[in-house]
Each structure stands twice: as C-alpha cells, then as structure tokens.
Amino acid sequence: MRKSLIAGCLASLFTGSFSFGQELYVPRDVKKAYENETRSESGKPGKNYWQNSAKYKIDLQVNPPSRTVKGSEEIIYTNNSPNTLNSLNFKLILNNHKPGAARLGQASEDYMTNGIEIDSYSENGTKKEWNSKNDGTNKMIKLDTPLQPGESVSLSIDWHFDVSKQSGREGAILENTFFLAYFYPRVAVYDDYMGWDTMTFFGMQEFYNDFNDYEISVNVPEDFIVWSTGDLLNAEEVLQKKYAKKLEKSMQSDEVIRIATPEDLQKKEITQDGNNTWKWKVSNITDVAIAISNEYNWDAASVVVDSTSNRRVSVQAAYDNVSEDFHEMVNYGQHALNWFSHHYPGIAYPYSKSTLVRGHGDMEYPMMVNDNSHGEPELARFVAEHEIAHTYFPFYMGTNETRFGFMDEGWATTLEHLIGIEDLGEENAIESFKGFRVQRWISDDNMEQDVPIITPSNILSGPVYRNNSYGKAALGYLALKDMLGDELFKKALQGYMDRWNGKHPIPWDFFYSINDISGKDLNWFWDSWYFEPNHIDFEIKKVTQNDNSVEVLVANIGGMPAPFDVKLTFADGSSKNIHQKSTIWENAEDEFSIQIKTDKEVEAVTLEGGIWMDATPENNTWKK
Ligand SMILES: [Zn+2]
Incomplete structure (x- = not known):
C-alpha cells in the first residue's frame, strides 16, 4: 500500500501533471476499455462507449395446473459494437433445473425439470438445427451470416419448458399459481471489456442484461389473472368491466383498492369468458417476469414519485389470502417508492408500476418482486423495501451484478x-x-x-x-x-x-x-x-491527559478506514462524544493520534463504531 503511494507521487513528479496519490488496481480488460475509449478514467462513459440491445416479442401459453409452458419469440438483435459477431450467445438460465446442471448447492427432486427445450430456431427467416439435449445455461450459436457493426439479425424461437414444482426465484407457488422468470431464450450481454457474457449460472448469480424493448402476450384459461413487467395494454379485453374499472381507478388512488377479493375469486366473474390473452409492453428495460394465478387476491393503489410532474406509479400486490403480511403490501410498496424517489437515491422511481407477488424468492425483477410471506410485519416491509431498492441497482443502472454483486446488493443494503x-x-x-x-x-x-x-x-x-x-x-x-x-x-x-x-x-x-x-x-x-483484505478492528494504544486536552492514540489493526465515535467519560460523571470520519486514515494508515480539547479529568475512553462493528471490541476501552 505504501509502495503504490510513493510510486504515485513519483509519477506525478515526472509528468508534472495532476495525478491521484494512489492508483487503484485496474484489470487488463478494463485498461483495454480505456485505450479504446469506451470508458474513461474520469469515470464518464468514453466517447466510443457502446452497448447492444434487442427487441423481444414474446408469446406464452400457460394452462395451469399443467406446468408446461409454451413460448415463441421474435428477437431483433442489434450489434452496436465495432466488432463483427460470428456467433450469438444465448442465456438459458432455466437449464439450471436439468439433472446434470452445475450448481453451487444441493437441489431437490422437485427442482428438476428438462430445462428449456427448443422446438424451432430460425435466423433471418432460415430454419436451423438446435439440439437442446446437452444445453447448459449458455448456448453459443454460430451465425450463418456474421453480424456486422451497426446491423441487426432477426431470430425466431419456439420453445417449451416445465415450471419447476419447487418454487424459489421462479416455479409453481401453488397448484394454479406460477411465477415465471428467466423463461425465454435471451441473447447474452456482449460488452466492451469482456465480450460475450458466457458465465455459467450456478443458481446464485443474479442479473446482467441488456436494455431491451419487450412486447409480451400470455394466453391463459378463463379466471386466471396475469401480472407482468410492463404496461398492461388490454385490461378491458381480459377483465370484466367492473374489475377493469377498479384497476383503472387504482391508478389515481392513494387508498388501496381490493381489485379481486376471495369472494370475487369464488364467483369467477373477474376475467372475460374463455381463454384470455393478456398483453404488455415495456421499453428500455433489462428483463421481464410474470405471475399467473386464479387463486390470488389482487390489490392496487398508486403513489406520486415525482412531485414536479405529479407522476404516479401503480403499486400492486398478488397473494394468497392466508399471507397476512401481504394485505399491507401495497402500503409498504407505496412507502418505499415514495421514500426512494424523494430521499435516497432521490431519483423518481423510473417505471410505471411495481407488483409484489407472494412467492418464495425474496427476489427482485424489473417492476416485479417475488417475496416470501413473513410473520413479522416489520420484516415483510423490510424485505419489500430491499427488493424495491434494486429497481435502481441493478435495473436502472444496468450493473453487472453477476460479476460485481457489491455494485448492486451493496447499494440495496445501503438504501x-x-x-x-x-x-x-x-x-x-x-x-x-x-x-x-x-x-x-x-x-x-x-x-x-x-x-x-x-x-x-x-x-x-x-x-x-x-x-x-x-x-x-x-x-x-x-x-x-x-x-x-x-x-x-x-x-x-x-x-x-x-x-x-x-x-x-x-x-x-x-x-x-x-x-x-x-x-x-x-x-x-x-x-x-x-x-484490500481488510476488516474493521481498532485498538486504543494509549491515552495521555494533558492540561487542556486529552490525546487518544488509536491503532488501525484491521485496515478498514471506518468512522467511529470517541466517547470520553469524565471524573465528574459527565461524558462527551467526538465523531471521527474515515478521513483520519487518509494519511495515517496504522495509527492516528486524536487530540481533544478538555479541561476535565478523563476517567475512561471508548471507541464506538455503531454499524461499523469492531472485530475485537474488548480493546476499544481505556480506563484510568
Ligand atoms: Zn438484494
């Protein structure tokens, strides 16, 4: 650490230009991005920054309690990179359910499915062979015609898969209630510093997706309600008038409107007769998720997220009646959207809706949350807030969470x-x-x-x-x-x-x-x-009482520059807290001497870190 400090000073001496005192480790692929000027050392996107994107038109057929889902999609994928792409890498995350899949942890029999089975695949209208048998969670397909910079390729894919019996981030929550995520073949991210994202999904990683446009339609039997990422385009076509009206009213209502109650579900008059095709549209978003049920309550209200424009966002909840905490979920959602929009990060919630679904995931998706039911209302609210915070990181920000989890979970935890x-x-x-x-x-x-x-x-x-x-x-x-x-x-x-x-x-x-x-x-x-391989551990080395001051010598054993309070307890029984910011460790890595003005006689000194907990609190107190 010291070595790089000296190296940095020498560098600025020779070049005569302003240079940061300490250089950060920068991996070779990122250095290459600076050379190519796709990124810059000021932290701004470089003048040559690019990213690829696609338009997805996805049609699904779901017929619960059958767990087989049929899908077909048209993808228009555009290569904005300066490179010719000879292949495309597809993400088939649901192949993590296949019996031979590489996984971090044990998987139960109920988790097993055959994964995504491709029924037909064509490129620019030409059918090609796709054998799904040995597919993992990535599938690299060589293009018949290489994709030149600035050009697009049109892909058509038909597939089917079984919803897993075990419900986690996705799966069958109840016999007639499914949560669908990762359900469509998606072109992986091809980026400016790593090329294709070919990371195997082991069951733990979360998101790294391009910003795409989606049109989604889901065909379901009568009485099934469908919730999805995106704006519902045809409420009146799929819902009976009374229910479409309630949904519409909720878009302007602070009060929670119970769109579908257990009584409504029993009457079976919520949807239009026969099979219904629910349709959504959404632009510039990193993923889509869907929930389907004929046994879930449906609540909705809305909340102003932008006080200047008075833009309202719909907050909806879908849950089984026994999940007590979910009866309050729309209120929790409104509170979270309001707070995040107006305080931290202080950016208006960027989408038109947030739907909280009772499942088993405790998992975020763009405009959707799949949460467990929690007995404690405070815990239910806490988890909902955490998942909604993910709207900003990774979805709004497009971070590579699969590689740098701290750029997204760290911020969700901060918020x-x-x-x-x-x-x-x-x-x-x-x-x-x-x-x-x-x-x-x-x-x-x-x-x-x-x-x-x-x-x-x-x-x-x-x-x-x-x-x-x-x-x-x-x-x-x-x-x-x-x-x-x-x-x-x-x-x-x-x-x-x-x-x-x-x-x-x-x-x-x-x-x-x-x-x-x-x-x-x-x-x-x-x-x-x-x-650095650091942790938080301070120690009071020495306390010296002078006439008008006290000097507290603190050693930074763990190396992390955490803030803390110095609590002085005086002989007269009074006490005083002096806050020390991380800044004290800027130029003093190992030890720092804190000078505090006081005429009083000090009896005891304690370092208190609050959330910045110390590994060995026992050496954080000095007593006379
Ligand atoms: Zn999280």
Whole structure:
C-alpha cells in the first residue's frame, strides 16, 4: 500500500501533471476499455462507449395446473459494437433445473425439470438445427451470416419448458399459481471489456442484461389473472368491466383498492369468458417476469414519485389470502417508492408500476418482486423495501451484478438501512443492521472473510459472497456518506447515476465518477475498503491527559478506514462524544493520534463504531 503511494507521487513528479496519490488496481480488460475509449478514467462513459440491445416479442401459453409452458419469440438483435459477431450467445438460465446442471448447492427432486427445450430456431427467416439435449445455461450459436457493426439479425424461437414444482426465484407457488422468470431464450450481454457474457449460472448469480424493448402476450384459461413487467395494454379485453374499472381507478388512488377479493375469486366473474390473452409492453428495460394465478387476491393503489410532474406509479400486490403480511403490501410498496424517489437515491422511481407477488424468492425483477410471506410485519416491509431498492441497482443502472454483486446488493443494503432509519428510528435501525448485515462477517475470523470486495462475485460462494456483496460493501458506501456529508454524497451518487443509468457501469466507473464529481481523490479509501483484505478492528494504544486536552492514540489493526465515535467519560460523571470520519486514515494508515480539547479529568475512553462493528471490541476501552 505504501509502495503504490510513493510510486504515485513519483509519477506525478515526472509528468508534472495532476495525478491521484494512489492508483487503484485496474484489470487488463478494463485498461483495454480505456485505450479504446469506451470508458474513461474520469469515470464518464468514453466517447466510443457502446452497448447492444434487442427487441423481444414474446408469446406464452400457460394452462395451469399443467406446468408446461409454451413460448415463441421474435428477437431483433442489434450489434452496436465495432466488432463483427460470428456467433450469438444465448442465456438459458432455466437449464439450471436439468439433472446434470452445475450448481453451487444441493437441489431437490422437485427442482428438476428438462430445462428449456427448443422446438424451432430460425435466423433471418432460415430454419436451423438446435439440439437442446446437452444445453447448459449458455448456448453459443454460430451465425450463418456474421453480424456486422451497426446491423441487426432477426431470430425466431419456439420453445417449451416445465415450471419447476419447487418454487424459489421462479416455479409453481401453488397448484394454479406460477411465477415465471428467466423463461425465454435471451441473447447474452456482449460488452466492451469482456465480450460475450458466457458465465455459467450456478443458481446464485443474479442479473446482467441488456436494455431491451419487450412486447409480451400470455394466453391463459378463463379466471386466471396475469401480472407482468410492463404496461398492461388490454385490461378491458381480459377483465370484466367492473374489475377493469377498479384497476383503472387504482391508478389515481392513494387508498388501496381490493381489485379481486376471495369472494370475487369464488364467483369467477373477474376475467372475460374463455381463454384470455393478456398483453404488455415495456421499453428500455433489462428483463421481464410474470405471475399467473386464479387463486390470488389482487390489490392496487398508486403513489406520486415525482412531485414536479405529479407522476404516479401503480403499486400492486398478488397473494394468497392466508399471507397476512401481504394485505399491507401495497402500503409498504407505496412507502418505499415514495421514500426512494424523494430521499435516497432521490431519483423518481423510473417505471410505471411495481407488483409484489407472494412467492418464495425474496427476489427482485424489473417492476416485479417475488417475496416470501413473513410473520413479522416489520420484516415483510423490510424485505419489500430491499427488493424495491434494486429497481435502481441493478435495473436502472444496468450493473453487472453477476460479476460485481457489491455494485448492486451493496447499494440495496445501503438504501435498506437508510429507509430503515426512517421506519424504525436510528437506534433500532442500527441494531437491526448490525445483527442482520454485519455481525456474521465481523465475528468470523476465517480468512475467506478477508477476500477483497472487488473479487469477482462469480468465483465466490456462501458467506463470503454474501458479506462481500451486502454488508461489507454497504458499510463502505455508508462510511462514504459519513465522510462526504449528505449533500456532497448525494450529489456524487446522483451524478454517477446520471452518467451511467441505462448503461453498464463497472466498479472503476463508479469509483472514478465519485472522485470526479466530489472533487476529492478518494483512491486511498476505495483501495482500503474495496481492494484490500481488510476488516474493521481498532485498538486504543494509549491515552495521555494533558492540561487542556486529552490525546487518544488509536491503532488501525484491521485496515478498514471506518468512522467511529470517541466517547470520553469524565471524573465528574459527565461524558462527551467526538465523531471521527474515515478521513483520519487518509494519511495515517496504522495509527492516528486524536487530540481533544478538555479541561476535565478523563476517567475512561471508548471507541464506538455503531454499524461499523469492531472485530475485537474488548480493546476499544481505556480506563484510568
Ligand atoms: Zn438484494
């Protein structure tokens, strides 16, 4: 660490130009992106930045309780890269259900299916062979005609798959209630620094998707209601008038409207007669998910997310009547959308709707959430808030969550804590965050826990993946907020989001953007928090009482530049808290001497980190 500090100073001496004191580790593929000017060292997208995109027209036929889903899609995929593409890589995530699939964990018999079976495939109208037998979660198909820069290819695919009996992120929740995710063959991301995303899906990774346009239609039997990502185009065609009216009314209503109650479901007069084809449309979005049921309640209301334009967003919930917490879910959703839009990140919710579905996923999708039912209302609200926070990261921001989980789970965890302070009060929110997000990491001295956060998430598993992506990363973002102050932190965060929303930022785009927008060289902080095998551990080495001051010598044993309070207890029984921001560690890596003015006699000194829990709190107190 010291070595690179000196190297950085020497570099600026020789070039005579402004250079950051400390260089961050930059992998070779990212350096190449700087050379190609697709990205830049200011953190802005480079002048040659590009990304590919596609238009999907997807038709599904679902006929519960049969778990077989038939799909057909037309894809127009456009190559915006400067390279000729000889092949296309398809993502077939549901092949993780195949018996021989590579998986991180044990899978039950109820999880097994035959995966996605391709019935027909054509390129620019020409049929081609596609044998699904040995397909994994990626399938590279050589194109008959290479796809030149700026050109598009049109693809037609028919497929079928069985919804898994076991419901998690997707699957059959009840006999007649399905949650569909990853349900269509999707062209993988081809990006400017790694090329094709060929990462195998092991059951844990989440999203890395292009921004696409979707038209979706789902054909279901009478009485089935369908919820999906996107705007419902034909409510009056699929719903009976009374119910279409209720849905329409909810779009302007703060109050929750019970569109379909158990009584309504019993009467079977909600949908139009016969099979219905529900249709949606949505643009510039990274994925779609769908829920189908003839036994779920349906609630809806809306909430203003933009006070200037008064734009309202629909909030809907679909759930079985026994899930008590879901009766309140629309209220939780309204609260989350309102708070995230107006406070942190302080950007109006970017979509027209959020639908919360009772399933078993605790999993976010664009405009959709698949959550478990939780006995405790506070826990139900907490999980809903976390999943809705993902709207911004990874969906609005298009981050590669499969590789850099901390760019998305870390922010969802940060936002979850900030809204938690509003919900629970600061003290309770801190205790809850410590227990849920920090304790298991900081109390575990296994070396795996020290693996730096920047390590690609796809090569991690278990607690290390979780701690690196969620708690450790969020503590860094919250330390940044503490260090910059609310105003500058928000300006820098929103500036980064403004630069990169709808694109594919990587960690260096984030770090350099925050440096650039805040006008501060924070590489020392990024390096210690995100690139080094550090943890939080301070120790009081020495306390010296002088006439008008007290000097507290603190050693940073763990290496993370976390903030903390110094609590002085005086002989007269009074006490005083002095906050120390991360900044104290900018130039003092190992030890820092804190000078505090006081005439009083000090009896005891304690370092208190709050959410920034210390690995060995026993050496954080000095007593006279
Ligand atoms: Zn999450």
